[in-house]
Amino acid sequence: MEVSAMQKKKDKVTGKTYTHDEAFSAALDYFKGDELAARVWVNKYALKDSDGNIYELTPDDMHWRMAREIARIEERYPNPMKVEEIYELFRNFTYIIPQGGPMSGIGNNYQIASLSNCFVIGNDSNSDSYGGILKVDQEQVQLMKRRGGVGHDLSHIRPKGSPVKNSALTSTGLVPFMERYSNSTREVAQDGRRGALMLSVSIKHPDSEKFIDAKMEQGKVTGANISVKIDDEFMRSVVEQTRYIQQYPIEAEEPKYKKEINALELWNKIIHNAWKSAEPGVLFWDTIIRESVPDCYSDLGYKTVSTNPCGEIPLCPYDSCRLIAVNLYSYVENPFRPEAKFNFELFRKHVGAAQRIMDDIIDLELEKIDAIIEKIDADPESEEIKAVERNLWVNIRNKAVEGRRTGVGITGEGDMLAGLGLRYGSDDAIDFSVEVHKTLALAAYSSSVDLAAERGAFPIYDTEREKNNPFIQRLRNADPDLYERMSVHGRRNIALLTIAPTGTTSLMTQTTSGIEPVFMPVYKRRRKVNPNDPQVRVDFIDEVGDSWEEYIVFHHKFLTWMEANGYDTSKNYSSEELDGLVKQSPYYKATSNDVDWLSKVRMQGRVQKWVDHSISVTINLPSDVSEELVGQLYVEAWKSGCKGVTVYRDGSRAGVLVSNNSEKKKEDSSRFPTKRPQVLEAEVVRFQNNKEKWIAFVGLLDGRPYEIFTGLADDEDGLLLPKSVTVGSIIKNYEEDGTSRYDFQYVNKRGYKTTIEGLSYKFNKEFWNYAKLISGVLRNGMPIEDVINLVSGLQLDNENINNWKNGVERALKKYVPDGTKAKKCHCSSCGSDNLVYQEGCLICQDCGVSKCG
Template structure:
């Protein structure tokens, strides 16, 4: 009889043990420690933590990579892998690979990015709903998702159902956006990119969709712009939109003034930072995978941050190279870049990336096995199962990888080169050219040992501009690729590195430093000895302000004999910054045109794309935004996003700016309630209680709110699919007023629920009248939320109600609005803003929803 092997119990650590050990690991950086413990330390669903410091994580990853290496010739050892990834110094798996490799507690993908879409005719409700379900299934596995809407017929097109004409793109934008918000409403929110071609007749509606406050808040949006449109804008000509897009036999044709639509794109981006722009002809022309478009590799959209254009059902895993660590003698006059070590590690990094594909295929097998074992019927499971089979096939067939970088800004500073200067652009291009050549060389070498990706065909790729660039730079590499093939269909990207850069303690991605020095606050006990109180908040808590140096700026100070332990005045700090290589090289200082030129020059050596944001001051003009977009197209960028300081649709502008827009936004609602109001229905759960809120709207802004228990004998019972309708003020037989809710059922008939006021607990109703009164008289929503949070209520049920009302209203707070009376639970910063209904910390990036 076989003996059953019992796995030894794993050692666990408390949150405090892991945090304190990680603070020591990060040399006192409590923010990096908190991010690692919360996001990447190995833990189970009960919250047990199995790793004490990132070193445990790096050992876990190295073991798994080495296990895969043993399948192939000339394997890397566990120690070789560990030496390359330890301490976040050289090679850094990003996000999902870092959390998921060797994680037995979570059935999830290792991919960071996915794009989905239907083959052929997908303009049916069935096709649209299929994409909706696939999006949700991916997001529950913590993947970011993108898909394109250009296949949906324009508004007013004839259809053969009861509606007779189609509703167009915008309602489906809202559907997909809502799905994103719903799938992770009490935890980490999914990320979604929606795109559409400028050639689509509804593209103007798409461009305007997010300008209405509270609409499409769960998605980023980008417009796919072709060269013909850009030339029409440049030359002052008209442009022809078609449906199907670019069809030779279109069903719908529309001639437009290209310049007028261009101005709308520019205005909206200036005002709200969206839509982003994707220069689609450049993306397709440069794309190596599109050489295999007829085999299913036609690029249709991008991931949520735009750095990975993908075909339907392909995915990508991300890894960053820490450029700062290759600078020998940083911040010294004889500082230099160690190209030999850089090349050596790029070879290792590309092998690791290929190993991670094998690990991903194991994860997908586990996901499919779980789906098969689930008790639901095969009919219900079919969409999810087919989704993962499609993803499995693309990963196995193309073996796409995503090597990128972080710390570009710090690398340049450490070499004494100003970010954005001609010398800076030239050196960055040299770095990325080297990266491209060595990564492709590593992929060819791996193909010699492991075989090329399944559909490799050099004949298909022979005229691709990116491949020809490699040939011109290194003929031997090119001819080796002809002989042996390549292991991976595409290899490179530059992604935002977010939390990764917090742990590498460097600048993020390709971006310059945000600020070399800034201030933070920590709570103190004013009765303690030797404590300094710099600030007392509204509730009486005492805070000490202290200076935080960007880690590499601190290294510059030490290299130049400046103590980092003293308390300096702001004037002294300004002098230090002025002497440093970070002076006039922050994200707000860098010349915007130079940044665009740098992106275009670097893009020539990145086969996917680059995620980069051009930060502009609040007083930047729309004309400047238009010039930057035009320059980006001419420079060869694949995409571009601008962010003007303080811009987000609907954000209240600064008090010292007395313009007409501010006066309009602060004007109260009409005091006489209209008889009928549009209404949103919001459901939420607190503890075990299920709640429902009816929010009356005027111009998309909350005017009144009614809430109570949902789906029980004492509450409101309406179908789960109802998320909007009307609140109607009516009269009872005795002349008293009441509020009815009306919605259309699936047959299109009106259904009315009479007397919301009688359906709810009287205490809830009274508070609802109070809050509705503040909304009707123009109180900003974020202030109303603060008022609700400050209510001192006795019973548990009314406090639960209070929390639910606040959550419901937060959905309508404009993105970018400051939350002045709240503090970050991660770092105690008071620099919190609302972002898609969640509170987001500008200092540490942590987000809290609900």
């Protein structure tokens, strides 16, 4: 009897597997009924193979997995930590939490992926040739397919109109390449997770204004975050209202091109766009370079050129970083009581352990990189095709060996302060936070020196190079003994610290996120109910007649405060009673919307003095703030020593790219040509409903859906594509009788073009008829969100067609511009209609629940 390929694959797997429901149920018990935490863990971090089989039942299994792997590395070095000791640091997410890639990837032998959270790439020669630009494009894609966030800088690309030595005669400037890199990001997805990209440019670049404006046009550069690198000279020109010189190349002593601009006018444009759309972010580049310890080795390849997508890790080309968070709340003894105090001794000990574990993770990352290179070598493509990818990982490996960069950070800062009775944003709270981060910096650097004594310093360490660095001088003044030991032994790691966003991490620690204050200590959610069921309470009936029950959601540590102060956590409180409780708590006037914005900026600047990389933090503002206030916050951030800042004005992304001008609307709706081009670029979107596999071919014009062909992926006509095929072309051809035919063409692994003929008749006729309807409205310029509403409103009796309809909605949602308000939709959790699209997901702005495509 022939054994199926699937059976052979299962026979190779020795570990016990669990269904999604089994893992979710067990995780729900682990997190004491917290559905969101359980769902995040199962979906993102439980050990899985490439087919989605789950090998862990609870986070406890994950913590043992990570502990065993780190203990294995520890055995290579003197004084190794024991596996039980490491496990106790991880257990219940209490003290130390590896983030993202390390949590899902350590000990995962089923998938070949990097442990790094973020990378920066770029040409060491700053080449702006097409070859160099396309090389960066391919490197970006290769990293994103391994789940890495990527950043790179565009300042080396010559400005628009510059002469070039080819048939084009002049350069197109930055913006077309922003689109290229953005589109590449949109093409790459792993497990439904789209790549993350940061694009930056120097304010000194003559095209920086075009860069700043690029995302203000609907549908443009939707696959990237953008930030402007601003130097001190520009900021002084803004404050003093003087002229500023832009040039290209931006660092040349004798540039090829120069122009003088009004700095204040360009600054006001940055402020206006940030106020309106939350972008661009701002990077205070002279502060970053001046404070950067790795830039002491810039001539050896460690010149910082850009940041990762969230801005917390400035990096040189081909360097990467892994992240780990220390849960600050866990060091508060007797939280929310008069005798509450912070255990600095235990904190120092655990920070030292976190730094040691981070160094072990670098060794684990080197093993992962070796596996990636081994796989590339074994792939069937020619050496020429594989060269860019292979060289990329060799370069990344070299940087990891040479610099051994780490990213020790924190989470739970807001809850730590509340637990100590300090109001976030107050002078006392800021002073205490600074002391905590100073302690962390000294403990981490001390640990890195100890590791250098035991394991050896990073290969290019040089005390003389670093002696004038402001951050190193700060450490020296705070702890002279540490500096002397470092001068003798060196340091194991070139840079150590960061404060990253910890969104999913904080869900599992059940604390506030990163350095941020609490979002809301108490809020209401709604769940849909059947009014005919017994013992159901109907609190709200929406406009379509659905019934909803309202229930209170407490921030986890607010419940701890209630228990510590004798309040009944099971009581059904009225809104007035809840308001009274909040007023008595340390969370009062300490939420993300309450905290004084200037105080938060100053806090960031003071904490930044003790963080050698950077801080990812967003200043949340109400919708009615003025542009002048945003400008004031940015200037204060520069003066306070921040390395970067991002603002988010409530509602600024929703509808920002929708014009109220009727003539503009008319122009947008008719921008598609009346005659279909013969060839359209196309994306392949796969989805699954009720265990049936479906496929959609989406024809694109100017990056926007123009037509769609869909149906079952495994039908009898053999329409099966390799999973690696995600892009191609849809070509309109004609049969001998003159009837039209639509063919899909893609490039296979060997570099040959492969054609599937007749998409219009490969699928069930009923699917094709509905697809023609959808394609018709797409071609006439109907907004994508309206097309989705049209599809969802189709009343169909055929269950197969309904499955197909749901899949079409999912396929189209990925093309809705981020921030677009969803129409006629309600949150399934709280009932709110405040839903927006973000990276193809519907996000409830009120309770945070997301529903992805």
